[in-house]
Amino acid sequence: MAVDVGALQLGMLCVAALAAGLVDAIAGGGGLITLPALLAVGLPPHLALGTNKGQSVFGSFAALARFSRAGLVDGKLARVTFPFGLGGAFAGAGLVLLVKPEVLKPLVLVLLIAVAVFLAFRKPTAPAERAEPSPRPRAQAIGALIALVVGTYDGFFGPGTGTFLIVGFSSLLGHGLARASADAKVVNFASNLASVSLFALKGVVLWKVALPMAAAQFTGAWLGAHLAVKGGDRLVRKVVLAVVLALALKLGRDLVMG
Numbered sequence: 001m002a003v004d005v006g007a008l009q010l011g012m013l014c015v016a017a018l019a020a021g022l023v024d025a026i027a028g029g030g031g032l033i034t035l036p037a038l039l040a041v042g043l044p045p046h047l048a049l050g051t052n053k054g055q056s057v058f059g060s061f062a063a064l065a066r067f068s069r070a071g072l073v074d075g076k077l078a079r080v081t082f083p084f085g086l087g088g089a090f091a092g093a094g095l096v097l098l099v100k101p102e103v104l105k106p107l108v109l110v111l112l113i114a115v116a117v118f119l120a121f122r123k124p125t126a127p128a129e130r131a132e133p134s135p136r137p138r139a140q141a142i143g144a145l146i147a148l149v150v151g152t153y154d155g156f157f158g159p160g161t162g163t164f165l166i167v168g169f170s171s172l173l174g175h176g177l178a179r180a181s182a183d184a185k186v187v188n189f190a191s192n193l194a195s196v197s198l199f200a201l202k203g204v205v206l207w208k209v210a211l212p213m214a215a216a217q218f219t220g221a222w223l224g225a226h227l228a229v230k231g232g233d234r235l236v237r238k239v240v241l242a243v244v245l246a247l248a249l250k251l252g253r254d255l256v257m258g
Helices: 007-027 031-038 045-069 075-097 099-121 137-155 161-173 177-201 209-258
Strands: none
Touching: 007 045, 007 161, 007 177, 007 209, 031 045, 031 137, 031 209, 045 137, 045 209, 075 177, 099 137, 099 161, 099 209, 137 161, 137 177, 161 177, 161 209, 177 209
């Protein structure tokens, strides 16, 4: 099926990708901006999903690079979380063939409300601490479990992946929200890489749209990660809460509308 996207529409998609990259680098949820935008210009759902992953993988890479440059990414922990996130995403994509993702919507809505309560009562720490050089084996095991579970969820369903990762690393490993954002980007990049590989193999990535959006997403993500590093936990908490609210409203509307 041929899809014609005009220059004006492509420009609007790039603006959406820039904004999505900025938000996603801080708190996750960039797909809330780009996926509806891709659908709005007339892409069928399968092409919209594939193209969205085709451009978002560049944003997660840019954010990861910026967080790493700031010293917030622990290489030893990342060596565990990256492969588990990658494997989880492949497994989740396979589960789509067995179970309808829509069955998760009520559960995810409840989890998002729990996330909002957790963040509302969590005391922020102002500075973004640097990553510890050597996480304990227990911390590595917990990180691997978080990456596997949320990576599988991302491959299977997706909404709120970055937010769930941030809360998981923050609550289970005790990391500040700014560092948890950095931890999340390792897994985010892995799951996006797995997803875009599968979509590309199926030929459902519209690269003439994905690549210009990728450049904008990359720029927005770099800026967003920079703001997260400078703004610390206070900024991350505010943006995560906003993303959680937007996700909850969207899922709630989907449930009501059937």
